[in-house]
Amino acid sequence: MEVREVGGVFSTLMRKIKNGEFVITGEIEPEKTTNIGEILEAAAKLKGYVVAVNITDNPQGFAYMSGLLPSFLIQEVVGLEVIYQVTCRDRNRLAIFSDLLAAGSVGIRNILALTGDHVVLGDVPQGKPVFDLDAAQLVWMIRRMVDEGVDPAGNPIDNPPKFHVGVAANPNANPLEPEILKLERKVSVGAEFVQTQVVYDIEVAKRFLDDVSYLKVPIIIGICPLKSVKMAKWLDEKCPGISIPKDLMEELIRAKERGGKQAIWEVNIEYFGDFIRELRRTTRAAGVHVMAVGMEELIPPIIERAGLVKEAIDWRTYIVNKISKVILPQK
Amino acid sequence: MIITTQKPLEEILNYLRPYRKIFIIGCGTCATECQTGGEKQVQEMKEKLEKEGFEVVGTGMIESPCDERLTRKFIRAQRKNGRALDDAEAVLVLACGAGVQVVAELLDKPVFPGLNTHFIGKVERIGRFYERCRACGECVLGETGGICPVTQCAKGLLNGPCGGMADGKCEVGGWTRPCAWVLIYERLKAMGRLDLFKKFRPPRDYSRKAGPGEVVWR
Numbered sequence: 001m002e003v004r005e006v007g008g009v010f011s012t013l014m015r016k017i018k019n020g021e022f023v024i025t026g027e028i029e030p031e032k033t034t035n036i037g038e039i040l041e042a043a044a045k046l047k048g049y050v051v052a053v054n055i056t057d058n059p060q061g062f063a064y065m066s067g068l069l070p071s072f073l074i075q076e077v078v079g080l081e082v083i084y085q086v087t088c089r090d091r092n093r094l095a096i097f098s099d100l101l102a103a104g105s106v107g108i109r110n111i112l113a114l115t116g117d118h119v120v121l122g123d124v125p126q127g128k129p130v131f132d133l134d135a136a137q138l139v140w141m142i143r144r145m146v147d148e149g150v151d152p153a154g155n156p157i158d159n160p161p162k163f164h165v166g167v168a169a170n171p172n173a174n175p176l177e178p179e180i181l182k183l184e185r186k187v188s189v190g191a192e193f194v195q196t197q198v199v200y201d202i203e204v205a206k207r208f209l210d211d212v213s214y215l216k217v218p219i220i221i222g223i224c225p226l227k228s229v230k231m232a233k234w235l236d237e238k239c240p241g242i243s244i245p246k247d248l249m250e251e252l253i254r255a256k257e258r259g260g261k262q263a264i265w266e267v268n269i270e271y272f273g274d275f276i277r278e279l280r281r282t283t284r285a286a287g288v289h290v291m292a293v294g295m296e297e298l299i300p301p302i303i304e305r306a307g308l309v310k311e312a313i314d315w316r317t318y319i320v321n322k323i324s325k326v327i328l329p330q331k
Numbered sequence: 332m333i334i335t336t337q338k339p340l341e342e343i344l345n346y347l348r349p350y351r352k353i354f355i356i357g358c359g360t361c362a363t364e365c366q367t368g369g370e371k372q373v374q375e376m377k378e379k380l381e382k383e384g385f386e387v388v389g390t391g392m393i394e395s396p397c398d399e400r401l402t403r404k405f406i407r408a409q410r411k412n413g414r415a416l417d418d419a420e421a422v423l424v425l426a427c428g429a430g431v432q433v434v435a436e437l438l439d440k441p442v443f444p445g446l447n448t449h450f451i452g453k454v455e456r457i458g459r460f461y462e463r464c465r466a467c468g469e470c471v472l473g474e475t476g477g478i479c480p481v482t483q484c485a486k487g488l489l490n491g492p493c494g495g496m497a498d499g500k501c502e503v504g505g506w507t508r509p510c511a512w513v514l515i516y517e518r519l520k521a522m523g524r525l526d527l528f529k530k531f532r533p534p535r536d537y538s539r540k541a542g543p544g545e546v547v548w549r
Binding site: 093114115117118120121129131132133134135136137140141152168170172173174175177178179181182184185186188189197240241 | 485486487488489490491492493494495496497498499500502503506512513516520525528529530531532533534537
């Protein structure tokens with residue numbers, strides 16, 4: 001397989017990956033709200049602990065605030081680099097291209113190119129699904145924007161944007177081979193990094209990393225802390241392809257009986273802290289993507305348990321000053 | 332096969348209410364196969380309308396109402412043999428949307444559809460019809476093991492499977508239907524053609540599909 005030469009490093013995320021540093025990325029979900037202040041506060045909690053934060057694009061097909069403006073403000077106001085997620089569900093190639101130009105114009109440098117969950121899974125199932133492009137075609141379009149400076153039809157762009165483009169993959173997929181071949185296809189058109197779906201079983205992560213090592217693309221393994229026994233059971237029973245290891249489930253149940261929320265959080269800190277430490281020590285994973293939406297407080301202790309050092313910044317003072325200056329109270 | 336189902340009677344009655352004398356036309360091809368617009372259904376529709384107080388002045392079958400030549404021939408024959416069609420105040424067509432439109436183009440009177448048209452599909456048996464073709468005009472079946480991703484993948488993806496696949500099933504419909512791209516993978520693997528599976532397919536050119544389709548070669 002041909003490995004594409006990509007010119008230039010445009011983002012901190014990519015610089016750290018290229019330097020072989022183990023990266024931590026986080027996730028912020030703009031929801032059905034105009035309270036942008038809350039989104040920035042959530043991002044501020046991650047600053048210093050994650051290299052960059054993914055900003056979701058109507059996840060699970062739910063109709064939420066667009067990710068573009070939060071992405072811009074999180075970079076400008078919070079000072080935290082973003083990975084702007086773009087799905088193909090709600091916009092055709094013209095609309096996506098327009099948003100990408102806007103993103104490029106304000107310094108967004110990382111894109112996660114996704115196909116997107118189907119509209120019928122979301123909370124406005126009556127909408128028309130677009131899927132003018134799929135994730136691989138979106139990667140192809142972005143690479144042409146960046147490398148050739150053209151739109152999807154080949155028309156030149158004045159001052160083309162600089163993006164690194166990542167894609168998703170699912171280590172839990174069954175069957176796994178078509179998933180790996182699909183990833184190979186995405187890499188062949190220029191995907192530069194991979195963020196995976198959540199993995200709870202470290203053996204699944206290790207097997208996947210081995211299986212895709214031939215692609216020579218940085219893999220960031222997805223994890224998602226478990227807020228409650230209920231959430232764990234729901235994921236285990238209702239989410240096809242995700243299974244919670246028995247030991248972890250039992251520990252969560254014991255924790256619930258022992259000490260409620262605090263004890264459950266301690267289980268999470270221990271489990272995922274050790275999970276990350278093990279990944280870092282024994283695999284070639286490029287990092288970990290922590291999907292802890294609404295559980296941002298868990299990230300610092302997990303990262304500390306994993307033996308990774310928080311960047312030395314006094315982010316709290318920094319952010320309070322910035323937010324109070326730029327964002328008016330929303331309520 | 333063009334797969335159709337009959338519209339609810341109430342909807343048909345709403346269309347026809349301003350008129351009294353009705354002519355019913357059936358389709359001898361797809362709608363006959365679907366048992367929605369065959370001779371039997373035309374007869375049943377006649378009885379239903381008469382029960383509702385309409386006067387059904389005539390009925391007739393066109394082998395393929397979508398074929399303008401056959402529909403013209405039918406109209407000529409009707410006029411030669413009597414005045415039923417000309418006497419009718421409205422015409423109800425039990426055919427697909429193409430059939431209804433051809434009849435409407437050729438008759439200078441109100442023409443109404445009796446069926447809903449769903450898709451081009453396979454007939455497993457009567458009452459079990461499955462979509463198989465979107466008529467996209469750029470058939471990729473030669474590269475996908477004879478399984479159409481445009482039709483059978485819920486997202487119509489050319490580079491699947493997507494992340495909505497679990498245990499070989501599709502997220503749309505709650506993981507009950509097979510993922511088209513897993514079917515394609517299995518088929519191509521059995522054929523020893525996973526190279527086709529890995530192939531990148533660029534975005535489609537929809538400019539070719541702008542406006543109503545026309546195929547004119549003579």
